[in-house]
Amino acid sequence: MEIVWITGRDLKLDLASTTEIGLIEGLIKENISINVFSTTMDIRDNDFEHIRFRKIRFKGLETISGGFFLAKKLRKGTKILNLADCIIVDWCYIPSIISELRKIDKPWFIIDRGPPVYNSFLTKIQKRIWKRAWAIASDYATGSFVVSEKHKELVKRIDSNIHPHVLNAGTDLDDFDQDEKIIQNCVRIAYSGRIDKNRGIESIITLSKNLERENISHEINIMGEGDYVGRVKNFADSSDSFIYHGKITRDAVYEILKNTHFGIMPMPDKTVWRTASPIKLTEYMASGLLIIGQDHPGNRISENEVWSFLIEGTDWPDKTPLIINNILEKGNFIELSDLSRKSAKNYDWQIITQKMIKYINNQIKNE
Incomplete structure (x- = not known):
């Protein structure tokens, strides 16, 4: 299986990216080929292919600018996407790239490591993007991932027909x-x-x-x-x-x-x-x-x-x-x-990863 993973995390600088790294490494151990799209600079010596896209590192503009540059990158790099068996996308970029995802016509999954957490005007904008991402996923995604049962309940308030798979935080x-x-x-x-x-x-x-x-x-x-x-x-x-x-x-x-x-x-x-x-x-x-x-x-x-x-x-x-x-x-x-x-x-990453693969295969099979 080949998976394209589009993440909003910086895999080198963001401590929270431990989740992405743990899952990606777990997938690789299960003989799955991974292509990662991220904003990480100068990433090397990994067992996965990495494609970098830009974003403006200014609070409030990161998601919007990242989505803009990601969409441009995807339009140029459709070969990688066409070879993929499925695509995993952070919720923050789904509204920006849904047109590309629909053109490619591959199974894709929304992954949500948590909704926006700050109380500010910019957060209100991000919360709108978050709700829109889930509304889009409800219509077009093959499946979805959340981090907890309480998170699952929160998402189901947007659309009761959504049935996410819970990916708890793990460890190595x-x-x-x-x-x-x-x-x-x-x-x-x-x-x-x-x-x-x-x-x-x-x-x-x-x-x-x-x-x-x-x-x-x-x-x-x-x-x-x-x-x-x-x-x-x-x-x-x-x-x-x-x-x-x-x-x-x-x-x-x-x-x-x-x-x-x-x-x-x-x-x-x-x-x-x-x-x-x-x-x-x-x-x-x-x-x-x-x-x-x-x-x-x-x-x-x-x-x-x-x-x-x-x-x-x-x-x-x-x-x-x-x-x-x-x-x-x-x-x-x-x-x-x-x-x-x-x-x-x-909560070893390998146990969590194996459950993730089983869910992906079942969702693709039943689509």
């Missing part, structure tokens, strides 16, 4: 250190992802203050970039226990997680986060971390996991120090860490 256990973790003198905690105000980042600062108040020796490592970096930097400058690393490579993130005990899921209980399937969660698990943060469907992978200590409500930073103290007193961290890592095996 080989990327993570498998040595036994021990808490000695300092509890190490990490957050990896966007540093945006609407993701509940202030609650991480509150957690650090509360741990300090309870005399729990700790180190919180923050990795990423976003609109709340100024606040995070200022607090890091005033605290010996709070470290901001900025935007770093995936390998650097994994190196920090290797020496970490708890992973934070701070995203608040709002629709956009309830429908999520964050890649950071499976990466925390693969590294043997225990999970802390606010409890809701988007912050957990399943119910009643003994290594997950999520708390309902916005006061989770006030209650978490007691939980950490209890774990330290019981001395059962090693056991819980091992269970977290074992649970991650159920």
Whole structure:
């Protein structure tokens, strides 16, 4: 099988592109040939063909400009598309290239890693594009992919006839250190992802203050970039226990997680986060971390996991120090860490990829 994958992610710079990379590598291991269209610059030494298209890297213009340049590229590169058995397209580009997709007349699938998340005028425009993309997919797509059951429910509000396949965030256990973790003198905690105000980042600062108040020796490592970096930097400058690393490579993130005990899921209980399937969660698990943060469907992978200590409500930073103290007193961290890592095996990219291939084949067969 040959697949063309059109992604809106930068495969080198965007930490969220771990999903695309994991799935693409999984498909290749299943002997599927992949051609990737993306805006990534200078990508090489991969087992897939890469075709770059331009976009204007200015907030609000990225999707529209990327769609314009992608449509031009597709008109010139129809040979690759004509050889494909199917095409996978990020929702953000579907309104721009639907004419090309209909001309090519190949099975195509919309993939949605989540609707727009920010509250601004530009986001309102993006939400219109998102709804339009799904409306188009309802009429013309062979199939569709979302990240969670809650996400599936959200999409079905647009059209009840849409029946997406859920692609949870996965992980590659080989990327993570498998040595036994021990808490000695300092509890190490990490957050990896966007540093945006609407993701509940202030609650991480509150957690650090509360741990300090309870005399729990700790180190919180923050990795990423976003609109709340100024606040995070200022607090890091005033605290010996709070470290901001900025935007770093995936390998650097994994190196920090290797020496970490708890992973934070701070995203608040709002629709956009309830429908999520964050890649950071499976990466925390693969590294043997225990999970802390606010409890809701988007912050957990399943119910009643003994290594997950999520708390309902916005006061989770006030209650978490007691939980950490209890774990330290019981001395059962090693056991819980091992269970977290074992649970991650159920979300190996290869397992998720095989389900994806089965769905694609069934949809094409039944079209």
